[in-house]
Amino acid sequence: MSLSDAARRDTRFAREVAQRFATRSRRRSAASLLWPATTLIIGVLVTAALAVIAQGQYSRNEKRLLRLRVRDAGALIAGSLPGLQTPLASGVELADATNGSVRKFERFATAYVGTGPGRFASLSLWKLSSPQRGPVAVAGLAPKLAQSKSNASAFFATVARRPGLKVMGLLAAPDPRLGFAYATSGLGSGYAVYGENRLPANRRSRLQSSNQFAGLHYAIYLGADQRAEDLLTTDGARAPLPGRSYAVAVPFGNTALTLVMSTQHSLAGSLPQRLPWIIVIGGALLTLVATAVTGVLVRRRRGAEQLAGRLESIASENRKLYAEQRTIAQTLQHALLPDRLPQIPGVETSARYQAGEHGVDIGGDWYDAIDLPDHRLLLVVGDVTGRGLQAASMMARLRYAIQAYANDHDDPATLLTRLSDLIKVADNGQLATILCAMIDVGGREIRVASAGHLPPLLISDGEAEFVTGAVGLPIGVEGDASYASIAVSAPPDATLLAFTDGLVEHRGEHLDDSLERLRRAAVARDLPLPDLLSTLIRELQSDAATDDIAIVALRWTD
């Protein structure tokens, strides 16, 4: 892969990732608004419902309290009316008894005239048969009723028609008054006593703050209707009264008094009045806090999901890159190994290279089979410690050095001595173990020399044995190291198997046990050479399979 390919791929990847996240975050931003919005709506609805309920309750309670207060006030007024009627009735009886004595009436009336509770501004005695002639006797102020003869005649006509208390409003300014007349049922004498009370000039009368009805607005009308011209007195508020109001009618002689009261303040105290607002404000605050918290939680969750998504995408890209790199490493590895093994009459050769399951570096294992004159063949298997480019380049150096020197050395031991000058462990910490087996195909002789490498296995006729000679130092430990070779003769159909430690090495297992497992596996079945190699790798490879495996094998066929 060229650099520009890599750059193109990286750009494309970045674009794909960006697009994926853009779609995902669009989809999620709608979802992330949903929860805070739902919380807000629920909070607002609950708050509103509670506020409405509290307000309704408050309102009903206030109405009930106002009604009770107005009825109390009405009862109070009704209770005071007989006090008004008594002097009038007594006056009539006196007039009847004294045949209308002016002097006696005046003496009687003086006690009830004046200012103060229970007193009249004016008391007068009238003859029912001739009201147009004015009062017979007067105590206190002159009755306002007398100013209009027609009014007086009409009023006393009603008084004469039906005995009892009669009420007359003389409400025209100035000096508005309320008149009361009383006549007995017998009408024998034909006298009526008439009293007048002055109303406040502007018909305003404030309640004292100590009054039990202080804080309430009130208005009292004469008659059943709340007409402005019938207003007797009020605390000063304009009609209609502000706030919540309630009216009660109190029978008053031939008519009635209508008492209207209202309040702008809470009768039950300030808490019930403020409760709906407290609920609204508290609910609004709670709703806002809950909405904000929900928003934060949703955002955090979205952040975590995005991070997870990003990590997943990075991981998947890593897997892809890893697989790619591993493929590259394996390709390079195979390029450093022989393309094909030499075809020599009388023997069959086969080899396997298997990269470890893990890791993306090139390994340091290799094998080789070098065709030499005189019907000879040099089998090589080696393992450079470490991995990566350094191990691979060292492996290539050794491999090509062996190919170059192979012609000059009949004995693999001297070949290894020559190789030992090539690398030094002090230079880069690398060692190489190498096994060289010089095969005299025709002479059926195998000469083996080992530089720290595992021994080859010689298989023949259902039996197998390792060709174990003196093991010399690995290449790299010392220059000009000395090696010894061992020669064995090959039985008919013999198979020689050379391998690297990846085939047998199991962590925690003794090397001798590992080698024994290989020996048994190699003789368990009589297989064609390529199948034998595949089977051994499959059966012996450790579960972790971390290490590379190189095997090269030769079998006599004639």
Place this chain on the structure above:
Amino acid sequence: MDGLEPERAASVDVARDASGAVIVTVRGDLDLSTVGILQDRVAPLLERDPPGLIVDARELRFADSSAIALWVGWSSAAKRFELRNPSPLLRRVIAGMGLAEKLGVGS
């Protein structure tokens, strides 16, 4: 995650004996992925040319050829090198590599 080296751990402790020799105690598994821990820890000590370098392998579970190659390098660089308490398994691997004499672990 797929495709990564399985996690293996190695830990290294360094001490000195009466003679001033460095004693390196290694625990766990030494392979290509962990041998760097040991190398990084010991390399600066080795540069000061101690009278000896001792690797105590009593608690070492496993060592592969890269660890052995490191020790071989140390055995050449240090005035005196000793691999102490190698397990029979390790001893066998070292012998198999022809390094028993070099690393002073007769099989």
